Amino acid sequence: MEERLCEAAITGNTISLGEILAEDSIILDRVVVGCFKRSPLHVAVSLGHADFVRALLHHTPELAEVLDSQQRSALHLAAAKGRSEIAKELTRGKVEVLEELVQVNPHAARVRVGKGETILHLCVKHNQLRTLEKLLEIIKVQEFVNAKDDGGNTLLHLAVADKKN
Structure with missing residues (x-):
């Protein structure tokens, strides 16, 4: 699941993000507590995917506080x-x-x-x-x-x- 989330962040695919969240509603909460090697928010920001960033923050605003x-x-x-x-x-x-x-x-x-x-x-x-x-x-x-x-x-x-x- 982590790989799918990473791929969605790399491509900025908000539809995939929605599907991932439907399958695993707490996946972004695991990012917040540090269970991921890299944050999908950092990936999306680096690549300039504003819509994806917006979608992530709408679902889990605490992601803005995660450090790489x-x-x-x-x-x-x-x-x-x-x-x-x-x-x-x-x-x-x-x-x-x-x-x-x-x-x-x-x-x-x-x-x-x-x-x-x-x-x-x-x-x-x-x-x-x-x-x-x-x-x-x-x-x-x-x-x-x-x-x-x-x-x-x-x-x-x-x-x-x-x-x-």
């Missing part, structure tokens, strides 16, 4: 690979998880994605203000708050530009 063998969360992978849609999905309603993630790997919050954006830029860009507030509480580093993306935009620039649109 290198102590990285799925959010760390999403940020490192510039997968902003997936990062948004991983942080929706999970502000409390961010504190845990940043404590495990504080440098992950400084990773730049896409156009040189930090996770703070992504929070403003995707209107994730609760997440932004929590990150600012945790990070408390002024130069990070004033960081510019490749377009020279700080968080304030993005916030003001968003209000004009």
Whole structure:
């Protein structure tokens, strides 16, 4: 069953995921408690399968807290690979998880994605203000708050530009 779940994650096949869950409703719970060598969420995030990620998190939101063998969360992978849609999905309603993630790997919050954006830029860009507030509480580093993306935009620039649109 583990192999089928892994294959579904690799291909991003949400139909197969549904079939697997119908056959074994607690398979994702076993992932959460560490019975699997690798998390299907990490695999799907790495390969950019946003719909599969969404389906996994809908069924078992705790998967967002699972760390891989290198102590990285799925959010760390999403940020490192510039997968902003997936990062948004991983942080929706999970502000409390961010504190845990940043404590495990504080440098992950400084990773730049896409156009040189930090996770703070992504929070403003995707209107994730609760997440932004929590990150600012945790990070408390002024130069990070004033960081510019490749377009020279700080968080304030993005916030003001968003209000004009």
